[in-house]
Amino acid sequence: MRIALFGYGKMGQMIAQIAVSRGHEIVAKIDENSENIDFSTMDVAIDFSMPEAAFGNITKCLNNNVPVISGTTGWLDKYEDAISLCEEKKGAFIYASNFSLGVNIFFELNNYLAKMMQNLPEYKVELEEIHHTQKLDAPSGTAITLAEGVIANSNYAQWKLDSESQETLKITSKRIGKVPGTHTVAYNSIVDSIEIKHTAHNREGFALGAVTAAEWIIGKTGVFSMRDVLNLG
Helix, strand or coil, rough: EEEEEEEECCHHHHHHHHHHHHHCCCEEEECCCCCCHHHCCCEEEEEECCHHHHHHHHHHHHHHHCEEEEEEEECCHHHHHHHHHHHHHHHHHEEHHHHHHHHHHHHHHHHHHHHHHCCCCEEEEEEEEEEEECCCCCHHHHHHHHHHHHCCCCCCCCEEEEECCEEEEEEEEEEECCCCCCCEEEEEECCCCCEEECCCCCCCCHHHHHHHHHHCCCCCCCCEEEHCCCCCC
16 A cells, blocks of 8 residues: 655654555655645555644545545535535545544443433533643544533533533543653543543554555545444444
C-alpha cells in the first residue's frame, strides 16, 4: 500500500515507521501547503497536520479520489463540508479524535456505562484528561468524545472545563511532563465511586490505529469511523 503523509511531526514520523514495518511504502511526506502533489502515486492519505491545513488536505485528497484518514483536531467546524464532499465525490473518509484501538474500545465502554447510569441521578459524572506539557489545546479531542458519549446518554446538556454546575459535565485538563495521554471517567456519589480509565503508555497505539484504518479503508466508499474499522457497530 502506498501511503502519503500530510503532516510529518512526531505522529507522522511514527506512522511512517509502523507503516513501513507492516510492508507499506511512504510515497509523500507533506509538511506544508503544496500545490505540486502527485496524487496518482497514493493509495491512501493519512492526515496529522495542523488545524488550519487539515480541511484543505482532506479536500484535495477527496477531489483526487484518494481515501483519507484524518486525526487532526481543531477543524471540525468544517466536518459536515468534508462529509458532503466525500459523498459528492463517492470517496472514502475516516476522522477520529483518537485512533488508538484501545481508546476506541474505551469509547464503547464509556457509552455502555453511561446508558447503565442514566437513571441514577445521585451519581455526578466528571472527566479528567492528562497529557504532556507540549499539548496546548484543552480539553483533548478524546475527552470531548467521551463527554459527548456521556451527554448522549444522560441529562447533561453540555460539558465545560472546570465547571461546578450540577447541570454541566465537568472536564478537568492537566498538562504534566511527558504523559502520552490518560483519560478517566468517574461517577461519584456520597456512598461510592465507579471509575473507568484508559492510560496510553506511548504514542505507538495512536499511530498503529491510523495505519490499521488506512489498511481497512482501501476499496471502500463512504464516511466511516473507528467503530467500523473495529467492527463495533
